[in-house]
Amino acid sequence: MPTIDSFGQPFLIANSKDAIAFKGLTSKSLRKKLVNIAQRITCKNHETFPAYVAWGVRPHEGQAEPVALLLACVQDACDSESISLQIDSLAVRKAWQGNGIASNLVDTATRWARKHKINQVSLVMPLGQLSTTALDRMTEKEAGWKDDPGKTMVTLSDPMKVGPLLVRLDRMAKRQKRLWGWKICPYPEGTNAELKERIDTVENNNIQKPYDPMYSFEVGIHSTKYSRILIAEGKIIGWLVANQVSTNLIRYAKVWVDPGWEKSGGLLAMVADVMHSAHFAGIDLQNINQHVAQPIAKGCFAFHPDHINMPRMSERHFRPVSDQWVETRIRSFQLSNTKQ
Numbered sequence: 534m535p536t537i538d539s540f541g542q543p544f545l546i547a548n549s550k551d552a553i554a555f556k557g558l559t560s561k562s563l564r565k566k567l568v569n570i571a572q573r574i575t576c577k578n579h580e581t582f583p584a585y586v587a588w589g590v591r592p593h594e595g596q597a598e599p600v601a602l603l604l605a606c607v608q609d610a611c612d613s614e615s616i617s618l619q620i621d622s623l624a625v626r627k628a629w630q631g632n633g634i635a636s637n638l639v640d641t642a643t644r645w646a647r648k649h650k651i652n653q654v655s656l657v658m659p660l661g662q663l664s665t666t667a668l669d670r671m672t673e674k675e676a677g678w679k680d681d682p683g684k685t686m687v688t689l690s691d692p693m694k695v696g697p698l699l700v701r702l703d704r705m706a707k708r709q710k711r712l713w714g715w716k717i718c719p720y721p722e723g724t725n726a727e728l729k730e731r732i733d734t735v736e737n738n739n740i741q742k743p744y745d746p747m748y749s750f751e752v753g754i755h756s757t758k759y760s761r762i763l764i765a766e767g768k769i770i771g772w773l774v775a776n777q778v779s780t781n782l783i784r785y786a787k788v789w790v791d792p793g794w795e796k797s798g799g800l801l802a803m804v805a806d807v808m809h810s811a812h813f814a815g816i817d818l819q820n821i822n823q824h825v826a827q828p829i830a831k832g833c834f835a836f837h838p839d840h841i842n843m844p845r846m847s848e849r850h851f852r853p854v855s856d857q858w859v860e861t862r863i864r865s866f867q868l869s870n871t872k873q
Contacts, residue, residue: 543588543603543641546570555589558602559622562778566621567604582607582616582649588641590625590634601625603638607651617865618646620656623668636671647868655865657683662859672864683861684835685844687851692813694854696821699813702805702850709798713765717799717806720760720774722746728762731769741789744774759783759811759829761803763790770794773803775811777829783811785834788843795842801850808832831856 546552549568556564566585590601604622609615620642625634643654658668672678689695710716721728723746735742743762746755756777763771771790777783785807790800812826826832836843852858 541591541600543590543601543638545645546587546589551589552587555587555599555602558589558599558624558626559604562782563604563622566606582651586618586642586645588638590638599626600629601634601638603635603642605642615652616650617653617655618642618651620654623656630667635667639671643866643868651868653865653867655863658862658864659686660860660862668864672866677866679865679867681863681865682838683863684837685847686833686835686857686859686861687847687855688831688833688857689812689851689854690826690831690856691824691854692816692821692826693824695808695812695826696816696818698850698854699805699808700818702801702808703818705798706802706805709802713794713797713799715763715765715770715794715797715799715802717803718762718764720744720746720757720762720772722757727764727769740791743769743772743789744787756783759807761806763794763799763803765794765797765799771799771803773800773807775807778833781830783829783832785832788834800842801846833857 546555546567547570549570552567552570556567559567567587570583570585570587585604585606587602587604589599592598592600602622602624603620605618605620608617608619620639623635623638639654639656646654656668656672658672659665674680724732728743728745732742732745734740744755744760746757754777756775759775759777761773762769771794772787773785774787775783776786785804788800788803790797811829812832814828816823816827836847838844
């Protein structure tokens with residue numbers, strides 16, 4: 534195993550050549566961020582930052598092989614002028630693990646954030662995974678890191694497991710549609726009159742704003758084909774917005790039904806409708822004999838434990854048939870330059 538003295542110090546990745554060299558150390562869904570490392574954003578306080586920032590580590594003696602990578606993004610808080618550096622990816626090649634490289638990368642990112650008057654550094658720590666112990670050790674509460682509940686990540690892929698659930702959801706949807714009178718429609722490709730009306734009325738009501746197709750997703754591409762809106766009495770009352778992360782993975786990114794419609798079955802009906810087209814095309818639900826979904830092999834979604842409906846619904850319907858059910862914690866470190 535290489536020793537602590539035999540690797541170089543983290544360096545800021547600032548050009549496309551280095552970004553391409555290090556892209557194998559992060560997931561496919563995040564490589565676009567790495568390649569767009571030169572992109573900049575203007576935050577609410579009117580200061581300009583890199584949208585994404587990354588540090589890499591290479592061995593000494595001119596060796597070109599990337600050893601480790603930390604990729605982060607700069608984010609505005611929704612309800613204040615606080616600015617956060619969110620660590621999206623942290624990886625060290627197996628042969629180099631156990632040498633403190635990951636801790637050194639996190640320390641480097643924290644120093645950079647403090648220098649640029651960023652208020653907080655944060656990362657998502659998955660529970661029960663190979664990386665959990667190491668991440669827990671380098672973000673200890675005793676060192677000043679705060680621990681909060683994070684989202685639960687759910688992945689579905691096996692038609693043999695999911696098929697029976699889809700049959701039950703279809704029956705429920707048929708019954709609830711008759712009772713409540715809603716209908717499922719394709720998500721608009723552009724901002725049509727109905728979508729614009731809903732977006733414009735959000736600020737005056739306690740309801741969510743639907744996704745505007747005029748804007749792009751941070752990760753992946755918005756998929757109109759696998760997105761839906763829920764309509765009742767001529768108005769939009771809910772939606773399911775999907776983004777295609779890769780050719781084999783679709784993410785159920787945004788789901789919503791208006792207050793008063795939570796028990797209408799509309800949300801699960803939209804999920805079932807998308808699952809049919811995204812994962813069960815050409816598959817006979819009464820005679821499933823394959824373990825690979827088609828045309829898209831996997832679907833995933835995430836929910837926060839504080840959500841009013843998703844935890845209970847997901848635990849009941851999706852956990853028994855999921856391939857992955859990963860709970861997470863949010864570790865954050867407040868920097869001394871935080872505004873009071």
